[in-house]
Amino acid sequence: PLDEEEYERPRLGSAGPVRVRVPAKINLHLHVGPVRPDGYHELVTVYHAVSLYDELSARRGDRLTLTMEGEGAGELTLDDDNLVLRAARALARYTRRQPLARLHLRKQIPVAAGLAGGSADAAAALVACDALWGTNLGRDELAVVARDIGSDVPFLVLGGTALGTGRGEQVSPVLASGHSWHWVVAVAGVGLSTPTVYRELDHLRGDGAAPASVGAPDTLLAALRQRDPAVLAAALGNDLQDAALSLRPELHRTLDAGHDAGALAGIVSGSGPTCVFLATDARHAEALAKELVDSGSCRSAQPVHGPVAGARVV
Ligand code: ATP
Numbered sequence: 001p002l003d004e005e006e007y008e009r010p011r012l013g014s015a016g017p018v019r020v021r022v023p024a025k026i027n028l029h030l031h032v033g034p035v036r037p038d039g040y041h042e043l044v045t046v047y048h049a050v051s052l053y054d055e056l057s058a059r060r061g062d063r064l065t066l067t068m069e070g071e072g073a074g075e076l077t078l079d080d081d082n083l084v085l086r087a088a089r090a091l092a093r094y095t096r097r098q099p100l101a102r103l104h105l106r107k108q109i110p111v112a113a114g115l116a117g118g119s120a121d122a123a124a125a126l127v128a129c130d131a132l133w134g135t136n137l138g139r140d141e142l143a144v145v146a147r148d149i150g151s152d153v154p155f156l157v158l159g160g161t162a163l164g165t166g167r168g169e170q171v172s173p174v175l176a177s178g179h180s181w182h183w184v185v186a187v188a189g190v191g192l193s194t195p196t197v198y199r200e201l202d203h204l205r206g207d208g209a210a211p212a213s214v215g216a217p218d219t220l221l222a223a224l225r226q227r228d229p230a231v232l233a234a235a236l237g238n239d240l241q242d243a244a245l246s247l248r249p250e251l252h253r254t255l256d257a258g259h260d261a262g263a264l265a266g267i268v269s270g271s272g273p274t275c276v277f278l279a280t281d282a283r284h285a286e287a288l289a290k291e292l293v294d295s296g297s298c299r300s301a302q303p304v305h306g307p308v309a310g311a312r313v314v
Contacts, residue, residue, distance in 0.1 A: 017057040018131040022124035022156055022311035023049040024115035024304075026183070026269045026276045028232075029220040031213055032201060032239040040151070040167040041198060046174065046217050046224075047152075049159040050306035052185055054107050054120055055314075056084065058128035061102035064088055070107035071117070083118040087125035087149050094145050095135040103128070112191025114244075114270035116152040123156035123311040131313050139310075143171070159310025161224065163217065179227045180305050181278065182285040184263070186254055186298040188273035192244060197271035201243035213239050233265035233278050244272030251275060254297040261291035279303070 025047050033042035054070075066078045066085055076082060080089070084103055092099035103125065109117030126142045126149075129135075137145070139157055146153035151168035161174045204210035214237030223235035245251050251268065254275045258266040262284070263277035275298070279285035285303035292301035 014132050014134070015060055017059045018128050019055060019057045019314050020124045020128040020131075020311055021053050021055050021314045022120040022127075023159060023306075023308050024052040024109045024117060024120060024185070025049055025152060025155060026115065026185070026306070027238060028161070028224075028236055029214060029217040030238045030240060030270065031215060031217065032198070035202070036167075043164060043166070043168050044217055045164040045168055046161065046220055047155045047164050047168075047171070048161045048181075048306045049156070049308050049310060050183060050185065050304040051308050052109055052115070052302065052304050054105065054109050054117060054124060056106075056121060056124035056128050057104045058125075058132045059102045060132065061100055064099045064101055064103075066103045066105065068105040068107060070105075071109060072107055072111040076111060083122040083149065084125045087122035087146075087153070088129050090145055090149055091126050091129050091133075091135070091137075091142075095133065095137070097133060097135070099129075101129055101132055110187045110191070110274070112193060113187055113274040114192065114194075114268065114272045115185070115274055116156060116270065119150045119152035120156045120311070122146070122149045122153045126153075126157060127311040127313065155310070157310050160307040163221075174221060174224065180307075181229065181232065182280070182282050183304050183306065184258070184277040184279060184285050184289045184292060184301050185269070185304050186258065186275045186277065186292050186301040188248070188251070188254070189299045190273070192247060192271060192273045194271040197240055197243050197247065200247055201240060204243060204246060210239075211242055229264050229278055229280050236265050236267045236278065238267050238270075240271050241268040244268045248273050250297075254292070257292055257295035257297040258288065261288050261295070263288055
């Protein structure tokens, strides 16, 4: 019920190309709890998939190869550190087959932006290879394989709006009444490393300089059901925001510019530095995006909507 379309079952093995589209995520609510013995923070988050997409195509091949274009091309390595290849290998191991595929990534989601682009590409690789190889795991089992690749990967297989717990990898859909929300995604010139932002939060908390946590997501979940953007605006919250602002004080300017342009709310997305702004409707989002670009306080700003489906064959 969350998705625009029903999940399309992968075809039974394909000569390719299989094309998969995968969205970026934002966090409408992000509560960061204590550090666990394994080094991860305990999270309670509300993920929301938005209409900014990467696309991965997969063809048969006699090796596993990856090429790419767009955001991060020439910057991201195309070896086994790339999450696309890690995901393809993980699926091959899980289904006990050779990881043979020629993969090509067209990337629009900026890198290290707090939009989980790398996790999105991993989710796309799982769905694409599942279809190419005819392994037909389906979304639930792909989400299980996804957990070991990265905390945000299961959500990007699922999409929509979902509650994430654990280190974010335990996801359950939030019934968000089929309503569409309109946002502007304002991207910064230089990315931020997620572990650095968590360390900064630990420092701020250690010094007693972090604000009170956003706590439980009840208000946010209730706001989603009300379909009123002004109510949702008041409920957005992110424990990582102050850490991101502490590392990048210039983000205050971006948030101020969105506020001055009439956004209902502005928030840092995940670990940042991307800022997202809530608009009343699609036209408002377009107008806001233009003003944000004109303000010169971000590299780019674009209107998006959510929730949208997770990684799927197109
Ligand atoms: P998150 O919000 O999930 O922590 P992010 O959106 O801040 O992540 P990503 O774009 O997912 O950041 O990338 C984080 C790092 O992952 C990159 O700096 C890069 O080193 C690595 N990486 C590996 N593969 C990819 C990929 N296909 N796309 C982007 N980054 C990748």
